[in-house]
Amino acid sequence: MLINVKEYFKPTSVQEAFELFNEDRSHSVLLAGGTTVALMKSSTIERIIDLENLGLNSIAENEDSVVAGAMVTIEDFRKNPIVQKHFGNFFFDAFSLVGSWQLRNMATIGGSIAPRLGWSDVTTCLIATGARLIVYDEQGYKNISIDEFNHTPKEKKPLITNIIFPGDGYHYSFKKFSKSTFDIAIINVAVGVKLNDDIIEDTRVVVGSRPQFPTRFSAVEEGIKGLKLDATTASIARNLTFENFEGGSNLKASVEYRQHLASMFVERALLEIREMVL
Amino acid sequence: MKLELTINGRVHSVEIDPGEMLLDVLRRLGYKSVRRSCNSASCGNCTVLMDGKPILSCTTFAARAMGHNIETVESLSEDGKLHDIQESLLETGGAQCGFCIPGFVLTTKALLEENPEPTEKEIREALNGNLCRCTGYESQIKAVLNITRKRGGHVNE
Ligand SMILES: Cc1cc2nc3c(=O)[nH]c(=O)nc-3n(C[C@H](O)[C@H](O)[C@H](O)COP(=O)(O)OP(=O)(O)OC[C@H]3O[C@@H](n4cnc5c(N)ncnc54)[C@H](O)[C@@H]3O)c2cc1C
Ligand code: FES
Ligand code: FES
Numbered sequence: 001m002l003i004n005v006k007e008y009f010k011p012t013s014v015q016e017a018f019e020l021f022n023e024d025r026s027h028s029v030l031l032a033g034g035t036t037v038a039l040m041k042s043s044t045i046e047r048i049i050d051l052e053n054l055g056l057n058s059i060a061e062n063e064d065s066v067v068a069g070a071m072v073t074i075e076d077f078r079k080n081p082i083v084q085k086h087f088g089n090f091f092f093d094a095f096s097l098v099g100s101w102q103l104r105n106m107a108t109i110g111g112s113i114a115p116r117l118g119w120s121d122v123t124t125c126l127i128a129t130g131a132r133l134i135v136y137d138e139q140g141y142k143n144i145s146i147d148e149f150n151h152t153p154k155e156k157k158p159l160i161t162n163i164i165f166p167g168d169g170y171h172y173s174f175k176k177f178s179k180s181t182f183d184i185a186i187i188n189v190a191v192g193v194k195l196n197d198d199i200i201e202d203t204r205v206v207v208g209s210r211p212q213f214p215t216r217f218s219a220v221e222e223g224i225k226g227l228k229l230d231a232t233t234a235s236i237a238r239n240l241t242f243e244n245f246e247g248g249s250n251l252k253a254s255v256e257y258r259q260h261l262a263s264m265f266v267e268r269a270l271l272e273i274r275e276m277v278l
Numbered sequence: 279m280k281l282e283l284t285i286n287g288r289v290h291s292v293e294i295d296p297g298e299m300l301l302d303v304l305r306r307l308g309y310k311s312v313r314r315s316c317n318s319a320s321c322g323n324c325t326v327l328m329d330g331k332p333i334l335s336c337t338t339f340a341a342r343a344m345g346h347n348i349e350t351v352e353s354l355s356e357d358g359k360l361h362d363i364q365e366s367l368l369e370t371g372g373a374q375c376g377f378c379i380p381g382f383v384l385t386t387k388a389l390l391e392e393n394p395e396p397t398e399k400e401i402r403e404a405l406n407g408n409l410c411r412c413t414g415y416e417s418q419i420k421a422v423l424n425i426t427r428k429r430g431g432h433v434n435e
Binding site for chain 2: 005007
């Protein structure tokens with residue numbers, strides 16, 4: 001329970017929601033699925049702005065992209081036919097490792113990116129697909145990268161309305177290492193590969209829960225571009241991940257442990273994609 | 279604030295605190311089958327169905343539930359008879375102290391509505407947010423597989 005909440009708003013437009021939030025940011029919180037908000041131990045939150053009725057809970061297909069509303073739940077997203085058509089089993093399988101069914105029925109895609117969590121499995125997967133955000137603030141709607149969103153100062157944070165996924169024909173694999181699916185990842189890895197026959201034309205290699213925010217490992221991406229997708233290339237990628245690993249230690253694991261895990265998972269992800277496609 | 283809540287088909291008009299969780303309101307209204315254990319989205323004991331989907335009432339703002347159908351385990355035994363999920367749990371030894379059973383039964387009900395012939399893997403995936411201190415889970419998986427058999431469906435063991 002948030003003890004000092006005095007007002008609960010259910011705005012019906014994005015503009016109205018943003019204005020309600022913006023007029024008193026220090027006492028307000030936006031509510032998506034609520035799985036983070038409900039557990040906040042804050043006594044300063046006095047106003048909840050519930051985003052349920054903004055019409056941001058559907059998924060549409062454009063010519064070359066998929067657009068998901070920020071309020072689509074993780075479970076609805078992974079089971080959506082449009083998402084499955086564009087991404088095969090990638091999200092269906094990857095997101096089955098996010099928390100529990102109950103939690104996935106509550107937590108949203110937008111609410112998973114917004115708090116900038118280092119360990120979010122959702123965020124790692126989104127970065128691997130090259131997803132961008134449509135956000136709303138005082139200047140209106142903008143299309144920005146997740147990186148730009150993260151670099152916006154807290155007092156200026158916009159409202160995320162949609163997530164846009166390019167439909168660019170990559171193949172994907174996700175690996176999560178944790179004590180249970182339910183637990184926060186010790187490391188998570190998402191790899192996307194674009195192939196021309198069996199040659200790697202382009203790739204995105206993302207490591208999250210390092211424990212810092214998920215990031216692309218460009219040295220690995222550059223190192224395997226133009227190579228054949230086979231066991232040798234996968235082991236080159238493992239070595240490159242090891243040599244170029246950037247991460248840290250915390251209660252869950254040391255940096256050395258994470259470095260080993262991440263390297264192994266990048267290799268396994270590439271082998272899995274080869275198995276799937278070739 | 280004043281709230282209208284539809285629980286097991288009945289409309290309740292209640293006064294709530296805007297920062298209050300659905301679990302507190304349900305228990306206050308007498309739906310004591312909804313259990314509180316971790317109070318932090320981790321154990322599944324407070325599971326209820328919202329529009330047929332399992333959610334955690336300890337982490338759902340009560341105000342969010344307005345306009346949705348909430349279902350608790352009380353809805354299953356209105357005619358004084360046990361539901362086949364409850365019966366099946368008793369038969370396999372899936373019910374010991376019983377504390378986790380309401381949440382477990384509701385998640386299972388939702389699973390079988392979405393997927394009447396789940397595989398063992400699908401059962402484990404659907405139920406992994408319902409923790410049980412007593413059983414070790416094998417009897418619960420068996421119970422769900424047994425229901426499929428009893429209902430005349432195909433068992434994907
Ligand atoms: C027990 C537990 C287990 C979990 N396990 C996993 C896991 O295995 N893997 C994983 O990836 N995650 C996991 N999660 C994390 C879950 O994904 C996060 O709680 C995530 O924040 C959920 O989003 P939400 O929709 O519930 O957000 P909310 O709690 O509603 O919001 C989170 C934050 O984002 C802000 N916000 C929400 N929507 C928007 C928006 N559209 N625009 C701007 N700001 C917004 C809110 O104001 C708030 O500050 C777990 C969480 C819990 C509690
Ligand atoms: S009491 Fe809600 S998940 Fe444990
Ligand atoms: S039967 Fe005792 S907690 Fe499950």
